[in-house]
Amino acid sequence: MEFTAGLVWLLVAAALVLFMTPGLAFFYGGMTRAKAALNMMMMSFIAIGTVAITWVLWGASMATANEENFFQIFANPFSHFGLHNFTEPADLLKTGYAATFAIITVALISGAIADRAKFSAWTLFTPIWATLVYAPMAFMVWGGGLFSADGWFGQTFAPVIDFAGGTVVHINAGVAGLILVLIIGNRKGFGKDPNHRPHNVPLIMLGAAILWFGWFGFNAGAAATVEQGGLIWINTLVAPAAAMLGWLVVERIRDGHPTSLGAASGVVAGLVAITPACANVSPLGAIALGVVAGVASALAVGLKFKLGYDDSLDVVGVHLVSGLVGTVAIGFLATPTQGAAGLFYGGGATQLVAQSLAALMSIAFTAVMTFVIAYPIHKIMGFRISEHQEIAGADVSLHAETAYEFGVTGHGGSFQPLHDLITGKKTAPAEAIEATEATTASKESVQA
Template identity: 90%
Template structure:
């Protein structure tokens, strides 16, 4: 690929990936209850603010290969602090492209704790997690660290293949979401309340469409040649299509009907699975990978009810499960034309072992580090809103806003007046305190 054309494409791809985070906000926002939709969207948007600053100040430095590193886990955060050594336009573009990955990875986590997380605690969590979890794992995989060809793991087993983020993005976000769920606890009425359903499925479909659009930049932005970009583009088209069909077949057999939510979720599952493998499998391999991811994630999302963990928007069932499938499947499906060959192409078990161990190491690293970050935040400032705030809705309780106004001043629809819900006092309480108190408790 011509150098100038490559930079132009990287510029466009970076914009695609940044657009994915607002797309995720729509996707997640539609899946929540109406009274928490804005809060859910804000959790994605605040990640753009906090993680961008982290990345420019020290995150890019921590994930950039150099000789000054900490046991191949992360690079010196001060070697390029504030991008002071990045003066070449190409370097700055690569930093910006990498920043968009960090942003959406953090935003993905929020879906697991929808409807019940304190916005202040989440805002504090995002820059710390990006610093201590995302940046080190990005360095280990992409920056010349532990899992690379020059790292200890890569030399001992084989360099880990993760073209666009099976470990760094999806396994990482899925495990972090699970740890937060276990720390914060379940929503009130989880598994029993029929109102814990998506309030706006068209918004979910719109978000899924934006994600699919942006994913072509997500996967193909780092393509080294036109031929590689073409393969990645086709694989990014066909894998989610196959995953969508696989998910809908599971729904038809299990539930008796395919759903719009299932179609959108299947698309995302396929996109997740093809992410690490997009440059290393054939189109036929991408179809197989997509079907496997769609079926597996469709089955996995129901586990939260059996195991009792409230992963609100199926971050674990989709991103962790399909991320593992995509990462490990490379050991079977990688074609020799793209370097290392998988087991089905005569490459033996070497790459399969490396991929499996890398997925396991990522799970352990992220799980431990996320707990170390989130547990103190939960104990010191509380990571969860009160039961009263949850019942009133995170939008009104935390932001004094509603996603939908059906009347004037927030009085319409099922919403109580803003004054009542924010202050906890009825407008009639000053005249008849006892009666006002009873109405609020009811």
């Protein structure tokens, strides 16, 4: 079978979406403290390893349209096990494209528990969550399941519009992140320690740029026509641009100054919001949607301090909130030229009700299933590192590495002194490091 233009574009789009996960690693890595940057990036990279294999073995089978399904929630895991009966290039490409969505959805969750999660527990969590939460959600929305035109929900209310993953990706990841935070608990000094700040803002900006670049494949990869692809491209341009401006206005009014972190976060909020609606709203609708998402997420990220939950890198404030904004807004802004019309275009409240109910049902499903997966892991093997490991830093404690060298012998390149820091054994280089850190801490105390 020869490649058609559509298959070539799908091949490129799949590569763009896969590139988003390393981009997310940069984005999240810059947002953490320096002593946990590598661990944060590793949490994204390990998701590529575990979820890619899970998807090929049984995840794709669970999410693919199939008459053999469990109450319209997921399909038979063994119907395409190992992709043994996927012989057409189009089948394999579509499966690969879908796999990249599963990978980044899992990786997104990690930002909520930055600085304090056991790498081993996270590694175990990723394939189980992809199997029991992501694959069923993908089937319910895109695979002919519950929320589709053929499903009970779709026939009772209306088929849910989610072109690229408002419910499947962002609401899903945001809720999962919140549940993990509630199970694992807050970081030591949360809300009090001024060092809980991003350590590398340029890295954040680089990550946001890669995410925006890859998002054109994320949203437009499944475009059916050139016209639809053009609409999606423009919407994916203007929604995050408007969200960035909205976020910066909130910062300027609330805090007195716009920030680089706010600009990057606003871009991501707009990308999240336009994801489900990218093929169903006009460019003007995309701009309005972006502004609302940017303002809503900018306000939401501050709630964690008032409510007392330590969503380290604002997965809840950005992905859950903007995912909800984008999903529900379709009920207002969907244009009749793309199918179902929203309330503002004379379509009545039918689609709005369907979008809102689907969002609520998705929240409930993900919350329950994430708890069922994570709580036993936490109780059996522990999902959180020790207080000593958290103070020393997840990079040294879990990986025997540091992201940067600051001129102290062995601090970044030699594994032996790093191992000494973990075990408590004193060698000459380790003693030098400890003495240097003690002197620095003393100077900071005097200055304070």
